[in-house]
Amino acid sequence: MKKHIIGAAVALGTLISTVSMSFAEELLVPHLTYRVGPFAANGTMGANAITDYFTMLNERDGGIGGLKVNPEECETGYNAQKGVECYESYRGKNPLMHIPNSTGITLQLLQKAPEDEVPIFTMGYGLSAAAKGETFPWAFNYPASYWSQMTSILSYIDSETGLKGKKIAFLYLDGGYGREPLPLLDKLEPKMGFETVRIPVAFADSQNQGSQWLTIRKEKPDWVIMWGWGVMNITAVKEAAKTRFPLDRFIGNWWSGGHVDVEALGMKAKGYKASNFTPAGRDFPVVQDVIKHVVSKGLTKTEPDMPGKVLYNRSLFMAVVMAEAIIEAQKLTGKANVTGADVRKGFEMIKLDEARLKELGFEGFTPVIGSCADHEGQGSIFVQQWNGKDWEKITDFIPPMTDIVQPLLTEAADTYKSDKPGWKTQNCS
Amino acid sequence: MEILHMIFIAPFLDMVALPDLFFQGLWDGFVGGTLYALLALGFVLIFKASGVFNFSQPILMVLAALALVSFYEMGINPWISVALVLLLMYALAYGVERVILRNLVNQDGNILFMSTIGLTFVIIGAAQWIFGGVPRSMIHAELGFPVGSSEWPMFGGAVYFEHIDISAVVLASSLIAILAVFFSKTKIGRGLRAVADDHQAALSVGISLNQIWVIVWFVAGIVALVGGLFWGARSDVSFALQIIGLKALPVLIIGGFTSVPGAIIGGLIIGLGEKIFEIYWGPMMGGSVEGWFAYVIALVFLLFKPQGLFGEKIIERV
Numbered sequence: 001m002k003k004h005i006i007g008a009a010v011a012l013g014t015l016i017s018t019v020s021m022s023f024a025e026e027l028l029v030p031h032l033t034y035r036v037g038p039f040a041a042n043g044t045m046g047a048n049a050i051t052d053y054f055t056m057l058n059e060r061d062g063g064i065g066g067l068k069v070n071p072e073e074c075e076t077g078y079n080a081q082k083g084v085e086c087y088e089s090y091r092g093k094n095p096l097m098h099i100p101n102s103t104g105i106t107l108q109l110l111q112k113a114p115e116d117e118v119p120i121f122t123m124g125y126g127l128s129a130a131a132k133g134e135t136f137p138w139a140f141n142y143p144a145s146y147w148s149q150m151t152s153i154l155s156y157i158d159s160e161t162g163l164k165g166k167k168i169a170f171l172y173l174d175g176g177y178g179r180e181p182l183p184l185l186d187k188l189e190p191k192m193g194f195e196t197v198r199i200p201v202a203f204a205d206s207q208n209q210g211s212q213w214l215t216i217r218k219e220k221p222d223w224v225i226m227w228g229w230g231v232m233n234i235t236a237v238k239e240a241a242k243t244r245f246p247l248d249r250f251i252g253n254w255w256s257g258g259h260v261d262v263e264a265l266g267m268k269a270k271g272y273k274a275s276n277f278t279p280a281g282r283d284f285p286v287v288q289d290v291i292k293h294v295v296s297k298g299l300t301k302t303e304p305d306m307p308g309k310v311l312y313n314r315s316l317f318m319a320v321v322m323a324e325a326i327i328e329a330q331k332l333t334g335k336a337n338v339t340g341a342d343v344r345k346g347f348e349m350i351k352l353d354e355a356r357l358k359e360l361g362f363e364g365f366t367p368v369i370g371s372c373a374d375h376e377g378q379g380s381i382f383v384q385q386w387n388g389k390d391w392e393k394i395t396d397f398i399p400p401m402t403d404i405v406q407p408l409l410t411e412a413a414d415t416y417k418s419d420k421p422g423w424k425t426q427n428c429s
Numbered sequence: 430m431e432i433l434h435m436i437f438i439a440p441f442l443d444m445v446a447l448p449d450l451f452f453q454g455l456w457d458g459f460v461g462g463t464l465y466a467l468l469a470l471g472f473v474l475i476f477k478a479s480g481v482f483n484f485s486q487p488i489l490m491v492l493a494a495l496a497l498v499s500f501y502e503m504g505i506n507p508w509i510s511v512a513l514v515l516l517l518m519y520a521l522a523y524g525v526e527r528v529i530l531r532n533l534v535n536q537d538g539n540i541l542f543m544s545t546i547g548l549t550f551v552i553i554g555a556a557q558w559i560f561g562g563v564p565r566s567m568i569h570a571e572l573g574f575p576v577g578s579s580e581w582p583m584f585g586g587a588v589y590f591e592h593i594d595i596s597a598v599v600l601a602s603s604l605i606a607i608l609a610v611f612f613s614k615t616k617i618g619r620g621l622r623a624v625a626d627d628h629q630a631a632l633s634v635g636i637s638l639n640q641i642w643v644i645v646w647f648v649a650g651i652v653a654l655v656g657g658l659f660w661g662a663r664s665d666v667s668f669a670l671q672i673i674g675l676k677a678l679p680v681l682i683i684g685g686f687t688s689v690p691g692a693i694i695g696g697l698i699i700g701l702g703e704k705i706f707e708i709y710w711g712p713m714m715g716g717s718v719e720g721w722f723a724y725v726i727a728l729v730f731l732l733f734k735p736q737g738l739f740g741e742k743i744i745e746r747v
Contacts, residue, residue: 036553038669040562174717200717204672207664210457211707211719218443218450218708231564231669238664242578242591264566264665303563 026070027063027326027338029054031099032086037077038206039230041260042311046101047073048302049315050322052294053286057323059293064326065336071319080104087112096326096343097121099318103177106139113138114424118340119347121325123318124149124254124277128180129412131376133348136413137426140347142321142368143277143379147184147409148400149253150225152381153275154188155398156251157223164193169221171212171228171236174200177255178227187408197221206232213239226252233261237269247271248385254278257384257391258311267388275381277366278317280391282308286316286361310391317365324350324368348372366397372428376409378402440709449586454704460594462700464659467601468677469684469692470608471652476686477612477625478645479530481541485549487674489650492556493518494657494666498565507571511654518650519643526642534638535628553668562668567661569593574662597659604655608648609689617644625687679727685740694738699723 031050034043054071063069074086083105087098097119100106106126113120120139122130128145130136144152157163170185172178178200185196197219199212209232216224224245228236233256240250248271252261257274282288287307294300295307306312329338329346338346350370357365366379380397417423444451468490475483493514500510529544570576575592612618623631624641632638657666660673680699684691703719703726711718730737 035562036557036668038667038672040557040668041564044562197712198716200715202717202720204675204720205717206669207660207673208461208676210461211454211704211711212716214450214454214457214704214708215712215716217453218447231664231667234564235664242589244589260564264564303561 026068028070028072028090028093028095029097029099029322029326030072030074030086030090030095032076032083032101032105033073034076034078034101035073036075037079038203039078042230042258043078043101044301045258045260045306045309045311046315046318048300048306049312050099050319052290052300052302052307053316053319053323055299056290056293059297059299060289064323065330067336069323069326076102076105078102078104080108084108090118091116094339096329096338096340097322097347099322100126103127103180104175107176110136110139111420116340117344119325119344121318121322121347123321124314125177127416128184128376129409129416131374131378131409132413133371133373133375133426134413134428135417135423135425136375137424138344140370140375142347142350142370142375142377143366144381144400145376145405145409146180146227146253147405148376148378148402149275149381150181150184151188151401151405152398153225153251153253153383154192154194155401156275156383156395161222166222167195167197167219169197169199169216169219169224171199171201171216171224171226173206173227173229173232174202177229181227183412184405184408188404191404201228201232201236206230207235209235209239212236213243213245216245217243222249224250226250226256228252228256228261233258234264237262237265237272240272241265241268248273251275251383254314254381259309259391260311262386269386270388272386273383273394274386274391276310276384276391276393277379277381278310278314279364279382279393280308280310280313280384284308284313284361284363286320287313289361290316317362320360320362321350321352321368324352324356347375372426435713436710443709447586449583449588450708451705452583452588454708455701456588456590456594458701458704459697460598460700461704462697463598463601464656464696465676465680465700466605466693466696467652467656467659468674469680469696470605470689471649471656472677472681473684473686473689473692474608474612474621474645474649474652476681478621478641479541480538480625481545482686483649484542484545485552486649486653486677487671488549488552488556489518489521489653490657490660490674491666491668491670492521492552493650493654494567494661494670495556495560495565497654497658498568498661498666499560501568501571502565507568510568511572514654515651518654519647522643522646522650525646526639530642531639557668564665564667564669567658567666569596569658569662572658593659593662597662600655601659604652605689605693608652612689617641621645676723679723681737682727683730683737685737687741688737688739691737691739698726702726 033047051071054069058068076082087109095118100109103125106122109120122141126141128147130139130141131145201212250272252274254275257276262269291307325343325346328349329342333342348370352368357363368377380399382393382397383395384391385394471486496514496517497510500513501507533541574596578589578591580587620636620641623636680695684695703722706722707719
C-alpha cells in the first residue's frame with residue numbers, strides 16, 4: 001500500500017512538473033474560432049490566418065523571445081455560451097490573452113477579464129466604450145472602435161455628397177454587433193443634421209432580405225450604410241442591385257467588405273464600397289513569409305489562394321498586434337515567459353507606427369499606437385470599392401471624428417462602470 | 430390617437446401612395462411563399478411516411494446545393510452534376526432507411542425525431558469535411574435558367590421581376606403539383622398514406638415499409654435540391670442556408686403536417702403576410718418583424734385550428 005502511495009506521489013509530481021514545464025516552454029495564445037456554423041466561411045479564414053502567423057513566427061524566428069507560440073483554438077460556432085465555456089477551459093493554463101472573435105462573446109468576457117487578469121483583444125469589434133483604458137484596463141479594441149469607424153464613414157459621405165439634410169438607411173445585423181453604433185447615431189443625427197432609417201436584419205433573415213430592401217426603396221435614402229456579417233452581406237448587395245439602388249451609394253463597414261462578400265457576384269457587385277484598415281494583396285512581405293514558411297510547407301489548413309484576401313490579411317494583422325503585445329511585455333519584464341498581466345501592459349505600450357509596420361512587412365496598414373488611456377488607437381480607415389474583380393482602395397486614410405467620438409465613448413464607459421458596482425478601473429494620469 | 434393612425438390608416442395610405450411598391454411586395458411575397466411551400470413539402474412527405482418531424486430537411490437542402498456546385502466545379506457538365514446529386518440523394522435515402530429507420534420501426538416519434546437531429550449533425554460534419562466551408566455561387570445560369578430582370582412600369586414607378594424568381598415559381602409550383610398528384614393518385618401514394626396511419630397495419634396488407642421510406646426520403650431529397658437551387662441563387666450556397674429551412678415550421682403549423690395543399694396555402698400565407706407586414710407595419714415596431722410575425726400567424730392558427738388548415742383531425746378514444 002505504502003509503495004502504491006509513493007508511486008502515486010511520484011507520478012503526480014512528474015505530472016505537475018510536466019505541466020509546469022509546458023507553461024514555461026510555450027506562449028499560450030488561445031483564440032476562439034467558428035469553423036462550423038452559419039459564419040464558418042469567415043471564421044475559418046480568420047482562424048487560419050492567426051494560426052498561420054504564429055506558425056510562421058515559430059518556423060522563421062523560433063517563436064517570440066525564444067519561446068514557441070501555441071495559438072490554440074477553441075471552437076464556439078459563434079455561440080456566446082460556447083465562447084464562455086471555451087474561456088473557462090483556459091483557467092489555470094496561463095493564457096496570455098483571449099481573442100473572442102465575436103462581439104456577443106466579448107460582452108460576456110469583458111466582465112471576467114479584470115478578475116482573471118487576462119487581457120481581451122477585440123480587433124475591430126466588441127464594445128466601443130472599451131476604448132477608454134481607464135475604465136476598461138483589461139480590454140483593447142485597436143485600431144479603432146465601431147464608433148470611430150462610423151464617424152470616418154460619415155466623413156467620407158460628407159466629402160462625397162455632404163451630410164446635412166441627407167437620409168441614411170442603416171442596415172444592420174440585429175444583434176450585439178449590429179446594434180453597437182445605434183447610440184452613436186442617436187447622438188450624431190441632431191448634431192450633424194442628417195436623418196437615419198434603421199433597418200435591422202434578423203439573423204434568420206440574413207438570406208431573405210426582400211422586405212428590408214423594399215423598405216429602403218420606400219424610404220429612398222441617399223446612402224445605405226451596412227453593419228453586416230457573413231451571408232447577410234452578399235444577400236444585401238444582391239438585393240441592392242435587384243432594387244436598383246446605386247451601389248456606389250452603398251457602403252459596408254470593415255466586416256462587410258471581404259472578398260467572400262462580393263467575389264461570387266463579380267460584376268454584379270461593381271461599385272459597392274466598404275471601409276477597411278487592412279489592405280488586400282499578396283505582395284506584402286509578411287504575406288510572402290507566411291506563404292514561404294507555412295503555406296508552401298503544408299503546415300496549414302489555409303487554401304493556397306487565401307493569403308492576400310481582405311479577411312485573411314486582417315487576421316494576420318490581428319496576430320501581429322497580439323505578437324507585439326507579447327514582445328513589449330517581454331521587454332518590460334526582461335523575461336520570455338510572461339503572464340496575461342504582463343501582456344496587458346504590453347498592449348498599452350504597442351507602437352506599431354509606419355516604420356515598425358514596414359519592418360514587419362505590413363506597410364500600408366493602419367498604425368496602432370497604444371497607451372494607458374487609449375485602448376482603441378483612434379485609427380483611421382480607408383474606403384475600398386469593388387471593381388468587379390477585386391477591391392480597389394479609393395481614398396487615403398480617413399481619421400475618425402475624435403472630438404465627437406471621444407466624449408461619447410467616455411460617457412458610455414462611465415455608464416457601463418456605474419452599472420457595475422466594484423468595477424476595477426485604473427488611473428492613467 | 431396617433432398610434433391608431435399609424436396602425437390602421439398610415440400603412441394603407443402608403444399602399445395607395447406607392448402602388449408599385451405594394452405590388453412589388455406582393456410579388457416578392459408570392460415568390461418567397463412558393464419557396465417556403467417547397468421547403469415545407471419536404472417535411473410533409475417524411476412526416477406522412479414516418480410520423481416524424483425531419484429536423485435534417487434543411488441540411489439536406491444545403492447538402493444537395495453544395496454537392497451540385499462542387500460536382501460542377503470539378504469540371505462535370507451541370508446537368509450531369511444534377512444527375513449525380515440525385516444519385517447522392519438516393520444513396521442517402523437508402524442509407525437512412527437501412528441504418529436508422531429500419532432499426533427504429535414502431536419506436537416512439539420522439540426517438541425518430543432525435544435520430545433526425547443526430548443525422549443533421551452527421552451531415553454537417555461530413556459536408557464540411559468534404560466540401561469545406563467557403564460559400565459558393567449557385568450554377569443556375571449554367572443550368573440554363575434565365576438571369577437578369579424585367580421591369581413592369583406602373584403608376585410612375587415599376588415592378589421588377591427577376592427572371593430566376595419567375596423560374597423558381599414555375600418550377601416549384603410544377604413540382605408541388607406533380608407530387609400532389611403522385612401521392613394522391615398512385616399506388617405508392619396510397620401506400621404512403623397507409624404507412625402514415627399505422628406501420629403495422631400497412632405491413633399486414635403487404636405494403637413494404639422500407640420501400641416507401643426510401644422513396645419518400647429520396648423525393649424529399651429532390652425537393653431539397655430544388656429548394657437549394659433557388660434559395661442558393663437568391664444569396665449563396667453555404668451552411669447558412671439551413672437557417673432558411675426552418676422557416677418551414679410556421680408554414681407547417683398553418684397548413685398541417687400531413688397536407689400537401691396545406692404546405693402550399695401555408696407557404697403563401699406566410700410569404701405574403703410577412704412581407705406586407707414588414708414593409709408597412711414593421712418600421713413602426715423597429716423593423717425586423719417578419720421572423721417572428723410568421724410565428725404570430727402560426728400561433729393564431731394553432732388557437733383556432735390546432736391541426737392546421739388541412740391537417741388530419743386526431744381523435745383519440747378513451
